[in-house]
Amino acid sequence: MRVTLSVNGKPATIDVEPRRTLADALREDLGLTGTHLGCEHGVCGACTVMLDGLPVRACLVLAVQAEGASLLTVEGLAGEDGALHPLQQSFTEHHALQCGFCTPGMLISALDLLNRIPNPTRAEIRSEMSGNICRCTGYNSITDAILAAARSLTQKD
Amino acid sequence: MKPAPFDYVVAASPREAVQYLADVEDASAKIIAGGQSLMPLLALRLARPSLLVDINRIPGLETIERISETTIRIGTLVRHRMLCAQTNSPLLHEAARWIGHSAIRTRGTIGGSLAHADPAAELPIVAVATGMVIEVMGPSTQRTVDAQDFFIGTLENSLADDEMIVSVISPLPERWGFAEYTRRHGDFGLVTVAAAEVQGEVKIAVGGVGSKPVRMLESEGLVNDSVTLSGQLIDQAARAAAASVEPNGDFHGSARYRIGLVEELVRRSLRQLGSGQADSEVDWS
Known part of the structure; x- marks a missing residue:
């Protein structure tokens, strides 16, 4: 399924199976490996990202559910000039x-x-x-x- | 730790969602709302539905409305975060605060938590204590189920395979108390107690001691038969609650330890119900 979303202010389109988690989509389909996966069932918190300004476990959201969403991952924290948040x-x-x-x-x-x-x-x-x-x-x-x-x-x- | 393959559809209305459920021949379709309970089950492959019906984009299910002086209707998609933010029901505000962590409360929904029927989860316990009425829809039916009858056993509810929760009618208790004990903030409670007085009648529901929220009938009788809620009566009701439960022990706590928690948490919740003030919270620092 095609999913269009915005990641760290940039538009992105991916084509994923429904079972693809948002965390896997970020890492595998978008190459944003800053989001880490520890337990893959919502316990460890390593994959936490912002979805429309609110924190979510990226392993507990399907990528297809993020259609139209605006995401912030750790890669988006630093300033344009690379200055750390x-x-x-x-x-x-x-x-x-x-x-x-x-x-x-x-x-x-x-x-x-x-x-x-x-x-x-x-x-x-x-x-x-x-x-x-x-x-x-x-x-x-x-x-x-x-x-x-x-x-x-x-x-x- | 990756879900098995499934098909995925986005429902536009409750009726369309339940029709999707009904149309799957092996009855293995599942509703996905916040996904905070279902996604772990999928990842662990404890659930392998052939179809997921996403209800997150159905309009109108994410609202809380006051339907009378003493009741509110809560849409099935109302997130725990919104229960924390609302002021109609201080009991629901308090209980929702104990659910998981911020990132869980962003997505987790009241309908999902009730349907998941985890016996240690906060909302089923509050539902039983306050006598919530669950509004359910099927492809050609619409019915209501009392919370007391909704929970059947661990992760078992009384919904048919092609039914979903649309909303919940939640009485606003005149007086209430809520007490939970967890090892770490955000974990499932070892024991959780909700006590609520609705139209003059006090109900006490306890989680973590059985396969569903358990009513403390003897303690309720003691409280309801008495005109005043004295410290002595509260102690008596707390002891009666402890004597009535038969929890299983596990590596989080022995059966005896949980029985001790039941007595103390029933005492605290009844004190709060009587005084309107919570016992001081645990200092996590």
Whole structure:
């Protein structure tokens, strides 16, 4: 089936089987391998992307269901000039990744968190980020990074 | 971890959706709404439908309307995120907050959660406690099912193969309490309790202790027969609830541990019902 959608601001058309998940379509059909697949059944959070401005598990959405949708993946976070998004910058500064596998999902979930709660407490971050699993157990530095990004983003406004 | 092949159609109306279901000869067609329960089943190949009928683009099913002073009608496609945002039913707001994570609540729907009939899921428990009425459509039928009769067993509901949930009539309780215990925020509850007073009658439903939400009839009797909800009565009702359940143990918690949770969470939900205030939440920091 033909699916027309927008990914990181660019139009895209793909031809996929109905059973193709959005995550596989992003990786295999569009070559956007920044979206990672861990568990492939909605538990680990690694494949989290924004669909029409709201976070979704890309493994729990069929590509054919994304007809007409506007997606944001980790590849779309940095600026046109390659400048890192404040969250990405903060993740690097606070050592919020070790192997990096969970990071794309962490960044998108963190972006959703800051969209909803611009000034989160540590407890709110721990609770809101509990849907993203990091097997390097770097949760403290991830929390530090999100907290610092929240501060820098709200100071700019 | 990839779904088996299936055909896929987008339905334009509920009637068209159920007609698609009826037209599949081996009765293996499935409705897909938010997909937050069905997609894992497909990925694990625990479900292998021949046809998926997508209802996400049917107009008019994503609304909440006030139909009387004391009831609202919730369209089957209303997302958990929208239940969190609405103010008509504080109980549904609170319960929806406990469902999964933000990315799950974006897509998951009330109709999907009820139809999936997971005995530990929040919305079936609230549906039974508040006495929701589920509005169901088939190719040539339209009927309503009381939540109490809708759930049959683990992942089993009373829908025919060619029926779908169109909407839910949800009474707004005068007083309510909700308590859930999870190891991590967003996980399924080990035990979940909803207590709701609708038209003067209190019902208490518990999840995580059986194959569907279980009513605590003895505890309800104690509460409904009494004029005031004293601390002593709440303790008595909580103990009666704990004595009435026979949960299975698993690696998340033993049977005895779950019985202990039932007593404490029934106590907390009745305290909240009586006082209008929740016990302090767990500090996750």
